[in-house]
Amino acid sequence: MDQGNNMATGRDAWRSTRQMLHDLEQQVLERNMDCQGLLQEINARKADLAAAVQERDQMKEQTLQLLMSRDTAHNTQKQLDQQLEEAAQEAQQLAQQLSLVQAKEEESRARAQEARDFVAQHLKEHTAFMTGGHEAAVADLERLSRQVAARQAGRAAASDGAAGQAAGRAENGGCTLAGGGFSVGPSILPKDWLDEAAEGIAKDERAAFEEGAAGSV
Numbered sequence: 001m002d003q004g005n006n007m008a009t010g011r012d013a014w015r016s017t018r019q020m021l022h023d024l025e026q027q028v029l030e031r032n033m034d035c036q037g038l039l040q041e042i043n044a045r046k047a048d049l050a051a052a053v054q055e056r057d058q059m060k061e062q063t064l065q066l067l068m069s070r071d072t073a074h075n076t077q078k079q080l081d082q083q084l085e086e087a088a089q090e091a092q093q094l095a096q097q098l099s100l101v102q103a104k105e106e107e108s109r110a111r112a113q114e115a116r117d118f119v120a121q122h123l124k125e126h127t128a129f130m131t132g133g134h135e136a137a138v139a140d141l142e143r144l145s146r147q148v149a150a151r152q153a154g155r156a157a158a159s160d161g162a163a164g165q166a167a168g169r170a171e172n173g174g175c176t177l178a179g180g181g182f183s184v185g186p187s188i189l190p191k192d193w194l195d196e197a198a199e200g201i202a203k204d205e206r207a208a209f210e211e212g213a214a215g216s217v
Helices: 002-152 156-171 191-216
Strands: none
Touching: none
């Protein structure tokens, strides 16, 4: 009876052992499946990590490019500021030169106006002098004509020549006495001379203005 009990006990132990082995196999299979899942997850994490590293490298490259672009933009802005400052200085210099040119132009205009006023006044005085001189010359010619006519009574042959000379000199705007050397004629400052003087003064003013403008530039 003890032997039967032992056999029953052995069978129970065998069943128990087989059950334990079965359970262990199930656990091993489950652990293997878990390990495979973990491996897949690890591989997925590795892929994500590789993608993250690649993205980081791309971000670093983009950051470097942005830094270079920022430096380039900063240098460009600096150059533009410098060019703007130079342009402002040049504009200021041009404004000063323009002011000098305008001042010289005003001065030249004033001097030219003074010259024109002077010439006009002198021409007016010359015209008045010429008018008075012409009247005096006409009176002298009339007096001389009367003298010549009086002499013609005594000297018929000489009076013809004297009358011809008197008529010739009267046509030329002047008359000269044979004995006295008295001369009646136009003024020593004719209108043509005054016109040339006015034109010369105007040329000098223009030359002075152009020289001043060139020196200011």
